[in-house]
Amino acid sequence: MASEIVRLSRVSKGFNDGDKYHQVLDDINLSLNIADTVALTGPSGSGKSTLLNIIGGFEFIKQGQLLLNENDTTHWQDKQWSQFRRLHLGVVFQQFNLLTPLNVRDNIAFSLRLNQQKWTPWCDYLIEQLGLNDVIGRNVETLSGGQQQRVAIARALAHKPRLLLADEPTGNLDEKAGQQVMRLLTQLARESNTCVLMVTHSSDCAAFMKRRWHLELGKIHE
Numbered sequence: 222m223a224s225e226i227v228r229l230s231r232v233s234k235g236f237n238d239g240d241k242y243h244q245v246l247d248d249i250n251l252s253l254n255i256a257d258t259v260a261l262t263g264p265s266g267s268g269k270s271t272l273l274n275i276i277g278g279f280e281f282i283k284q285g286q287l288l289l290n291e292n293d294t295t296h297w298q299d300k301q302w303s304q305f306r307r308l309h310l311g312v313v314f315q316q317f318n319l320l321t322p323l324n325v326r327d328n329i330a331f332s333l334r335l336n337q338q339k340w341t342p343w344c345d346y347l348i349e350q351l352g353l354n355d356v357i358g359r360n361v362e363t364l365s366g367g368q369q370q371r372v373a374i375a376r377a378l379a380h381k382p383r384l385l386l387a388d389e390p391t392g393n394l395d396e397k398a399g400q401q402v403m404r405l406l407t408q409l410a411r412e413s414n415t416c417v418l419m420v421t422h423s424s425d426c427a428a429f430m431k432r433r434w435h436l437e438l439g440k441i442h443e
């Protein structure tokens with residue numbers, strides 16, 4: 222399997238804003254390799270989420286090229302996108318996006334089933350490392366924010382994705398819970414060789430990542 226997971230070449234992206242065109246990404250080149258961990262920072266509205274959405278295939282580009290696992294995605298149909306996400310992608314958002322009628326185990330199991338994957342000893346290990354053993358049968362609605370985000374991390378890493386996209390994963394947590402979530406996320410991503418691209422406004426969180434990209438006025442500075 223290729224060691225380069227993501228490559229963007231000359232990618233530009235903008236949106237129509239009334240009768241004006243608003244350029245968000247301007248001729249971006251970047252790459253992510255196995256086990257890279259990158260904090261993506263930048264002012265509000267600079268395009269951080271847009272960049273994550275493009276890499277995850279939730280937003281499309283008309284200018285430039287996106288390679289995933291060294292495959293050109295330009296002509297990918299829904300089938301190829303869903304196969305990539307199912308096998309290789311995990312996502313964690315600021316809002317935990319858990320299935321609230323379900324307990325912790327079922328949240329993870331349901332997502333594995335969607336990805337056509339099975340529960341493995343790695344999943345038990347995630348539960349244990351994330352301190353979720355005691356709450357495994359509890360409805361996720363009854364958990365604290367920090368616990369819910371740890372469930373979201375278990376769910377995102379349960380199939381050992383090659384790439385984890387995280388959009389402000391500690392944005393809804395207090396400082397202590399945020400630090401704990403960051404420690405666990407980086408430890409478990411390292412153990413599963415998962416590359417992490419994480420949007421954050423916090424320099425404390427960014428410090429957990431090996432690399433830092435700053436996005437401003439459409440350009441990325443490392």
Ligand SMILES: Nc1ncnc2c1ncn2[C@@H]1O[C@H](COP(=O)(O)OP(=O)(O)OP(=O)(O)O)[C@@H](O)[C@H]1O
Nearest residue numbers: 236237243245263264265266267268269270271272
């Ligand atoms: N689907 C869309 N349609 C129109 N404009 C959009 C769309 N998505 C994003 N934008 C615009 O693109 C710009 C970048 O948005 P984006 O959410 O990527 O920024 P961000 O850096 O993640 O911001 P924040 O830190 O506030 O979350 C903003 O001006 C936003 O309004």
